[in-house]
Amino acid sequence: MNLTKSTIISCSRRTDIPAFLMNWIVEKIQLGYVDVVNPFNRKQIYRVSLKPEHVKCWVWWSKNFEKWIEAYNENENLFRMYKGHSFQFTINSPSELENNVKISLESRFKQLEWLINEFKSLAINFRFDPIILYKKHNSNKIHSNLDKFEYIIENVSNLGMNEMIFSFATMYEKVKTRMCARGYTPIEPVLEKKKEILDKLIRICNKYDIKMKACCQPDLLELEGIEQAHCIDAYKIEKIVGEPITKIRDTGQRNACGCFKSKDIGGYSGIFRCKHNCAYCYASPAKK
Numbered sequence: 001m002n003l004t005k006s007t008i009i010s011c012s013r014r015t016d017i018p019a020f021l022m023n024w025i026v027e028k029i030q031l032g033y034v035d036v037v038n039p040f041n042r043k044q045i046y047r048v049s050l051k052p053e054h055v056k057c058w059v060w061w062s063k064n065f066e067k068w069i070e071a072y073n074e075n076e077n078l079f080r081m082y083k084g085h086s087f088q089f090t091i092n093s094p095s096e097l098e099n100n101v102k103i104s105l106e107s108r109f110k111q112l113e114w115l116i117n118e119f120k121s122l123a124i125n126f127r128f129d130p131i132i133l134y135k136k137h138n139s140n141k142i143h144s145n146l147d148k149f150e151y152i153i154e155n156v157s158n159l160g161m162n163e164m165i166f167s168f169a170t171m172y173e174k175v176k177t178r179m180c181a182r183g184y185t186p187i188e189p190v191l192e193k194k195k196e197i198l199d200k201l202i203r204i205c206n207k208y209d210i211k212m213k214a215c216c217q218p219d220l221l222e223l224e225g226i227e228q229a230h231c232i233d234a235y236k237i238e239k240i241v242g243e244p245i246t247k248i249r250d251t252g253q254r255n256a257c258g259c260f261k262s263k264d265i266g267g268y269s270g271i272f273r274c275k276h277n278c279a280y281c282y283a284s285p286a287k288k
Contacts, residue, residue, distance in 0.1 A: 012266025
């Protein structure tokens with residue numbers, strides 16, 4: 001099997017590996033490679049090198065870095081073989097739509113503080129993602145996951161963060177079906193409603209010197225105070241690892257994605273079904 005080499009490893013947009021699969025990933029790092037199934041063609045399998053001579057930086061995606069931090073402390077020499085680690089840390093308001101995220105905001109702030117102390121704020125992207133509006137069945141009241149927004153922004157600002165990546169939830173058919181089965185009616189706000197919401201959020205972020213960066217939301221970039229997000233940012237990674245990084249746009253993502261090229265080693269099925277089981281998940285959460 002041919003060996004695929006990538007300067008940047010994404011782990012993972014498809015599922016929360018840091019929260020649930022750290023034993024698995026430590027084994028793969030020790031092995032030096034991982035076999036990745038193409039999610040759109042399961043007969044196609046890539047063997048991806050995880051050797052430090054090929055990988056300059058890991059990009060870790062999670063709502064809960066507790067197990068990642070434990071694995072790092074237990075295997076520090078293993079993780080330090082690589083020149084860089086970058087973190088996509090999602091911290092949303094606690095919500096009935098993500099009941100399986102069994103960790104308090106305060107604990108997540110402590111994790112964020114630990115990551116900043118260990119890797120510096122340059123290595124961390126704070127995400128409030130996605131913003132979602134919905135109704136409960138048999139009710140006309142509109143709910144959202146924004147009730148703790150200012151509290152979260154204040155706390156991450158106090159830790160030295162100055163950027164926030166966000167998006168409004170995209171209502172794919174599978175998302176609508178899942179949410180309806182769970183007793184919720186998702187709402188996809190029109191552009192004017194999004195602008196009305198963002199006007200309030202921008203004022204809060206400005207209060208705490210936080211820049212708002214939109215992920216795959218091209219229609220929002222015309223708003224003053226909203227910039228394009230680059231979740232996997234080759235320019236930042238270049239500073240983290242201390243050497244040049246090839247800057248190629250990741251054409252495997254959505255057209256409005258600002259990410260640079262990486263190789264994602266997660267999956268959607270089997271062990272990769274995410275146990276957070278969020279109602280709005282774009283991927284394939286575990287069944288209840």
